[in-house]
Amino acid sequence: MIEKDIVITNKLGLHARASAKLVQTLHGFQSSAFISCRGKEVNAKSIMGVMMLAAGLGVALKLRTEGPDEAAAMAALVDLFERKFDEGQ
Amino acid sequence: MALGRARLERPSRYLVDERPLPAAEIDDEIERLRRAIELAREELGVLRDRLHGSMAREVAEFIDAHSLMLADRELTSGIYDLIRQGGYRASAALKLQRDRLVAVFEAMDDPYLRSRKEDVEQVIARVQAGLQRDSSSEERKLASRIGEILVSDTVAPAELVPLAEAGVLGVVLSSGSRVSHGAILARSLHLPMVVAAHDALGAIAENDLILINGDSGEVIVHPSSADLARFRAWQRDSLQRSRQLALLAERDTRTRDGVEIALWANAESAADVALARASGAVGIGLYRTEFLFLQRRELPDEDEQFLAYRTLVLGMGGLPVTIRTLDLGADKADNSVLMLDPEDNPALGVRGVRLSLRHPQLMRTQLRAILRASAYGPVRILVPMVCASEEMTQMRALLRECARDLRSAGHEIAEHVELGAMIEVPAAAIALPGMIRQLDFVAIGTNDLVQYTLAIDRNNDHLADLYDPLHPAVLRLLAQTITIAQRARKPVSLCGEMAGDRRYTALLLALGLTDFSMHPGVLLEVRELIATLDRGALRKHAAALLRAPTRARIEAVLARMAASAATSA
Numbered sequence: 107m108i109e110k111d112i113v114i115t116n117k118l119g120l121h122a123r124a125s126a127k128l129v130q131t132l133h134g135f136q137s138s139a140f141i142s143c144r145g146k147e148v149n150a151k152s153i154m155g156v157m158m159l160a161a162g163l164g165v166a167l168k169l170r171t172e173g174p175d176e177a178a179a180m181a182a183l184v185d186l187f188e189r190k191f192d193e194g195q
Numbered sequence: 196m197a198l199g200r201a202r203l204e205r206p207s208r209y210l211v212d213e214r215p216l217p218a219a220e221i222d223d224e225i226e227r228l229r230r231a232i233e234l235a236r237e238e239l240g241v242l243r244d245r246l247h248g249s250m251a252r253e254v255a256e257f258i259d260a261h262s263l264m265l266a267d268r269e270l271t272s273g274i275y276d277l278i279r280q281g282g283y284r285a286s287a288a289l290k291l292q293r294d295r296l297v298a299v300f301e302a303m304d305d306p307y308l309r310s311r312k313e314d315v316e317q318v319i320a321r322v323q324a325g326l327q328r329d330s331s332s333e334e335r336k337l338a339s340r341i342g343e344i345l346v347s348d349t350v351a352p353a354e355l356v357p358l359a360e361a362g363v364l365g366v367v368l369s370s371g372s373r374v375s376h377g378a379i380l381a382r383s384l385h386l387p388m389v390v391a392a393h394d395a396l397g398a399i400a401e402n403d404l405i406l407i408n409g410d411s412g413e414v415i416v417h418p419s420s421a422d423l424a425r426f427r428a429w430q431r432d433s434l435q436r437s438r439q440l441a442l443l444a445e446r447d448t449r450t451r452d453g454v455e456i457a458l459w460a461n462a463e464s465a466a467d468v469a470l471a472r473a474s475g476a477v478g479i480g481l482y483r484t485e486f487l488f489l490q491r492r493e494l495p496d497e498d499e500q501f502l503a504y505r506t507l508v509l510g511m512g513g514l515p516v517t518i519r520t521l522d523l524g525a526d527k528a529d530n531s532v533l534m535l536d537p538e539d540n541p542a543l544g545v546r547g548v549r550l551s552l553r554h555p556q557l558m559r560t561q562l563r564a565i566l567r568a569s570a571y572g573p574v575r576i577l578v579p580m581v582c583a584s585e586e587m588t589q590m591r592a593l594l595r596e597c598a599r600d601l602r603s604a605g606h607e608i609a610e611h612v613e614l615g616a617m618i619e620v621p622a623a624a625i626a627l628p629g630m631i632r633q634l635d636f637v638a639i640g641t642n643d644l645v646q647y648t649l650a651i652d653r654n655n656d657h658l659a660d661l662y663d664p665l666h667p668a669v670l671r672l673l674a675q676t677i678t679i680a681q682r683a684r685k686p687v688s689l690c691g692e693m694a695g696d697r698r699y700t701a702l703l704l705a706l707g708l709t710d711f712s713m714h715p716g717v718l719l720e721v722r723e724l725i726a727t728l729d730r731g732a733l734r735k736h737a738a739a740l741l742r743a744p745t746r747a748r749i750e751a752v753l754a755r756m757a758a759s760a761a762t763s764a
Contacts, residue, residue, distance in 0.1 A: 122314040126260035148731075151473050152271040153260065157314075164303030 107172045116190035119162035122153070124191040129153045131186050137173025139183065142171045150183070196388040196410075196429050197344060197365035198418070201403045203396060212284045224278050228285040232326035236265050238321065242353045254380065257352050264318045270296075276432060285326055293319040308370065311359025317351045326553040343677055346399050349351055352377045359384045365407045367414055369395045381409070382615060389414050440719040444475045448728040450704065450724045458722060459517070459712035461690060468510040470715035475722075478515035480576065481638065482507060483692040484522055484561070488533065494557070500564035508572040515573040517638070517712075518565050519617070520558065520590075522547050522579040533557075542652065547580025547617075552589055562597040569609035576605035577638055581616040582623050584630045590614065591633065624672040631683045638712070640675055641691025644671055664693055667741070667750045669708070677707045686736065688712050697724050705733040705740060 116124060119183060132139050132151050141151035143165060148155030151171070171179040199327055216224055243258045264270055270292070277288035293315060294677055300312035322551050341362030348369045350358070355377060358366070364387070371377060371390035381388035387409030389395075399405060406418040406426055415422050448456045459480025460471030471479060487495045487503060495503075508516050524546025525538040533554075538544040538643075550560040578590050591614055601608050618624050619640030631637070641664060646653045648669050651662045673689075679688035688710035693699045695713030698722060703711065713721060743749040 117303060120335065121308055121311050122260040122264070125254040126263050129263055130259070148301060149269075152269045153263040156297055157308075157311065160300075160524050162308055163312045181334040184644075194565050 107170065108176050110169045110180060110184060111148070111188050112169055112184065114161055114163055114167065114187070115121050116187075116193050117163055118193065119165065120156055120159060122157055125153045125156040127191050128156055128183070128186060131182050132179060135171075135173070135175050135179035135182070137171045137176040139172075139179055140142045140166045142170070145184045158164050196406065196408045196426060198404070198406045198423075199342050199344040199364040201346050201367075201399045201401060201405050201416075202343040203399065206347060210570060211286045211290050213287050214284065216278065216282045216505050218282075218285050221279060221282075224285050227326060227464065228274065228278065228288070228322075231285065231322050232271065234325035235318075235321040236262055238325075239265070239353070242357075254353050254356070255602055258369055260314060261318050261321070261351070261353075264314065265322070266484065270318075286323060289319050289323055289326070290362050301426050308394055310692065313349050313370065316349055321351075331591060342416060344405055346395050346405075348396065350377055355380050355384060359386050365405055365409065367391075367392050367395050367399070367405070369393055370492065376458060408607070417454055440538050440723070443719045443722050444473060446722070448725055450725055450728050452729045452731050454709070454730045456704075456725055456730075457688070457710045458717040458718050459688060459690070459710060461712055462507070462715065462719060465506070465510070467715055468507060471718075472511065474715050474718040476514070476715060476718055478517070478573075479507070479687050480517050480710070482516060482518045483521060484521055486672065488521060494533075494560075497560045497564045497567075500561060501567045504568035504574075505571050508574060511572060513572050517575040517577050517615075518568075519577040519579055520548070520551055520565075523550060542646070548586050548590065549580060550579050551578075552586065555593060556577055558590075558593055559597055562594055563601060564614060566594075566598055566601055566608045567606055569612050570607040574638060575613040575615060577615050577617055579640070580615045580643075581618070582620040582626075583624065584633060587614070587630065589635045602754055619647070621648045621672060624676050627679045629675055631679055631685060634685060636686040637676065637680045637688075638690070639673065639687065639689040641669075641673070641689060641693045642693070644672065648672060653699060663746065665746050667744060669748070670702075670749065671741055673703075673708075674706045674737065686710060695721060697721060700724050701733055701760070702740070702753060704730050705727060705737050705756065707734065707737065727760070732756075732759060 107155075118124065120128070129151055130147055140147050141150045141156065141159060143159050143161050146159065148159055150156060169180065171177075171183070173179070184192065223518050229396050239258050239262045243255055272290045273295070274285075274292045277291055278285060279281045283287070283291065295316045297312045300315065303309040304488045327371050344365045344367060345358060345363050346367045349371060350366060350368060355366075366386060366388040367390055368390045370376075371415045378390055387407055389409060392412075392414050395414065399414070403416050404418065406415040407413065418426065418482070448458050450456060456673060459478050460467065460474070461481040461483075462468050462471055462478035462479050463486060468479070484500075487500060499557055504518060507518075523533065523535075525541035525544050534547065535550075545553060554654050562576070565574060568574060576594065578587065581587060594612070594614060598608060598612075613635035615636035615638060616623065616630070616634050617638050617640045618627065619642070621644070621702055623630070624644065627637075642653065644663050645651075645662060645666075647663065649666060651658045653662050659677055677687055687708075689708055689713035691704060693703065694711040695717040697720065704725070711721065733756055736752055739752045741750060743752055
């Protein structure tokens with residue numbers, strides 16, 4: 107299991123399209139992935155779950171991946187957050 | 196502004212059947228819902244397949260998000276449970292689940308995330324529509340809607356394009372905001388849209404004549420004669436403006452001192468080609484072919500590509516068409532069927548001609564399709580991301596091989612198809628004197644040339660202020676490239692964003708450019724500006740521009756150029 111803390115830096119936060127990119131990024135991995143925020147944890151492979159976190163700009167998240175390719179899945183997740191979901195801001 | 200008949204689309208038009216569900220019908224009802232969800236996903240797939248052009252990528256992201264929501268058990272299992280355990284009918288279960296989810300969104304603090312309840316509403320509405328169509332087995336028709344102004348609570352961005360195509364004049368929404376994606380897309384479609392007109396659905400009746408103003412956000416029901424006079428005045432002004440520009444469509448492009456300038460159009464869609472013709476472009480200076488390869492499950496075969504290129508060539512009615520060979524890299528690979536290895540640095544990776552030469556079969560298919568289209572009108576082939584002479588030698592050999600094979604198989608192709616290089620890597624600009632003999636023409640791609648010259652990722656916002664064509668190195672590369680090509684008597688055009696940006700028109704004329712290739716939507720305005728500029732006078736400032744050591748000094752020369760143009764005019 108890998109855990110990592112991250113802060114949302116894209117301006118619009120985890121809205122529908124960003125959540126979609128997150129779910130699509132995880133499609134290729136076998137590991138399960140979870141995001142928790144303000145005491146609530148959701149399945150990061152569920153777009154509804156991610157959207158319902160209501161995580162906007164500046165919110166601190168804990169990412170957790172667990173499974174055979176957990177390191178790669180975590181790296182892909184972190185990369186997506188760092189690229190600000192390719193939103194340009 | 197738009198004036199038209201109101202056509203109301205109420206959320207309540209989905210009949211919610213509240214009667215209890217007999218236990219014996221549960222399985223059928225579950226099956227009905229499953230089919231409606233399937234139908235909704237198919238519709239989204241169809242909408243996505245039809246996308247092309249500049250907004251395609253952004254709209255596709257919305258469609259993907261909605262498709263994923265429909266596939267998400269966190270959304271659907273609750274609805275199935277309501278049917279199975281709660282005895283609700285599908286439409287009532289959908290409504291309950293919608294209300295539940297919307298309540299969660301409405302409790303969110305972040306205003307943007309709160310507004311995303313729209314996504315839930317749109318997705319559920321699509322399933323409701325699927326359910327109804329299923330029960331009445333009636334095809335949804337988007338027949339002629341000419342003259343209508345749509346009044347609704349919300350509209351999905353993906354729906355705006357088909358609405359505009361069907362002749363809808365404008366949109367009034369009771370929800371939404373001016374910065375919503377739908378509103379931004381509507382502006383780019385020139386579709387007047389008023390948002391957050393809260394009681395629109397109550398105050399407007401079906402077929403009411405309404406006047407809307409997308410800029411001010413006004414909606415006038417039953418406009419008075421004064422309102423109509425105002426509308427007519429606006430109509431006259433905008434017609435006059437478009438006529439003024441339309442007059443220019445017939446004209447050659449000439450500078451004030453009579454030098455002929457060639458304005459080419461960049462094109463991707465049929466609409467771009469039509470606009471290029473209507474604006475009097477001298478030809479297509481850049482036709483991007485990536486859209487044929489993106490977002491699909493299999494590679495386009497030779498016939499499919501041939502038909503696309505032939506449509507383009509025929510559409511231009513004998514004017515030359517410049518087709519750029521595939522310009523993909525690892526950054527776009529996840530959207531394409533090409534299996535490219537992920538790269539740490541796709542901008543410096545296997546892309547453009549590098550990709551083509553590593554997959555010669557892929558390139559042969561494309562070159563054969565282009566050559567076959569050359570039987571229908573003049574065609575030029577443009578190779579992207581060239582940085583060495585050898586690459587052009589190899590492309591030329593591939594092209595010859597394809598032409599020979601096609602001729603021996605009895606295909607009609609043009610005698611001569613010009614082969615040119617995109618100059619967008621500094622190495623190619625610097626090595627151009629040795630490469631120019633191999634090229635039939637040159638096209639400068641400034642978007643990448645600026646990025647690679649300044650070593651600035653143009654998508655990195657921390658560096659956005661540094662991504663600027665007004666850098667001495669960029670101006671020198673531009674001037675050298677233009678001069679070397681002109682001395683060798685090879686046509687040279689410029690097809691980056693700079694070409695259509697009127698802030699740079701005088702600068703590019705000063706550097707000696709005579710061929711500009713731009714989005715056809717800005718062509719008439721650039722033509723209008725060029726007619727006011729004196730090329731001879733501008734050319735005299737070239738040396739000063741190239742000597743200027745800083746951005747500020749370059750801007751000072753540009754200001755002097757503008758001032759002397761104003762006094763001599």
